[in-house]
Amino acid sequence: MTLDIVSLAQRPDLTERLHEDFDGAWPPFMLWDPMSAVYYNVAHELYPEFVFAAVDPAEPGRAVARAYAVPLRWTREDLPDGGWDRMIQRAAVDRLTGAAPNVVSAVEICVRPDRRGSGLSALMLAAMRDAVAKLGFDTLVAPVRPNGKHTRPRMPMAEYAALLREDGLPVDPWLRVHVRAGGRVERVAARSMVVTGTLADWRRWTGLPFDTAGPVHVPGALVPVHCHVAQDHAVYVEPNVWVRHRL
Template structure:
């Protein structure tokens, strides 16, 4: 399989392909994380060297995968509970204050739904690792959204993330890709992403009734959504898993 992967800094002409063909790649409710707009609204203009597109030469008019990352300053020993949201927040504040980044955080690696299962996610991760190292960073971190966790929404992430196969690799396929690439699973980011909305919002996003208070199991969600009928809102707090990649700087 020959796939061309380039950043928007190298190939700005690929930018229009990043939104085409990815419908349904993520559950609808995930598109309403409030921190997402803070990053995606400016990523192509402000972080082009950290936005990647993959194109199959046999079909150059469409991207088969995309990836996003962001540089930020993080000098604390431990990675935060806040995960995905916290990385966007810190990177934005760093940019506004002119603070020099020290690490890069991956934010998304997404394969077009009709091309999943072909090894593209590993290729995108390898390309991101290589690009970040060439830019002089020795650390890439990732608040990983385990791809199999949605099938076990009631299992605590702290337990799921530590499950391994007989060969010692993670049971979860996406965590396994990261470990095979050289990453180290460090800890759970217990509140990596928080999405809240009215019950009407959640009904629109999911097609579910949201008519009883308590946990609601939503397709694609890694943990149950907390529904409060009396106060007309529901909240989803997604845990992710921190993986750290040490990079050989070019």
């Protein structure tokens, strides 16, 4: 399979298709993380060289995979308890204050639903690593969302991330891709993404009743959603896993 991997700086005409062609790629509730608008609404304008698309020459006007990253300044060696939300927030503040970025954080790598299972995620990660290095950065960090964790929602993320196969690679497929690419698993980002909403919101997003207080297992969620019936409110705090790539 031959694909062209380009940035939006090179192919700005792909901007709209990166949204239209990936409907249903994520569980609906994930689209309501409030920090997402801070990044996705401006990424094509402010960070086009950090947004990538894989294009099949057979359908040159569409993308079969997409990848997003953001530059920011991070001077501490340890990566934070906050992950996805924290990186987007920090990048926005740095841009407003004029702080010079020294690292790049991955935000998303996503394969179009009809093209999954063909190794495109590893290809996009490799392309992101190469592009970030060519832009002069020596570090790419990623708050990785392990794609097998939703099958074990009650297992603590630290325990899940530590599961290894006989060959020493992570059990989780997406963590395994990162390690094979040269990444190092460092720690859990305990509150990488936070989604809150009324019970009506959660019913609309999931189709579940949300009528009993306590943990609710939502398809696609990595951990249970906490339902508070008396307060008409439910909260999802997603942990991710920090992986550092030295380029």
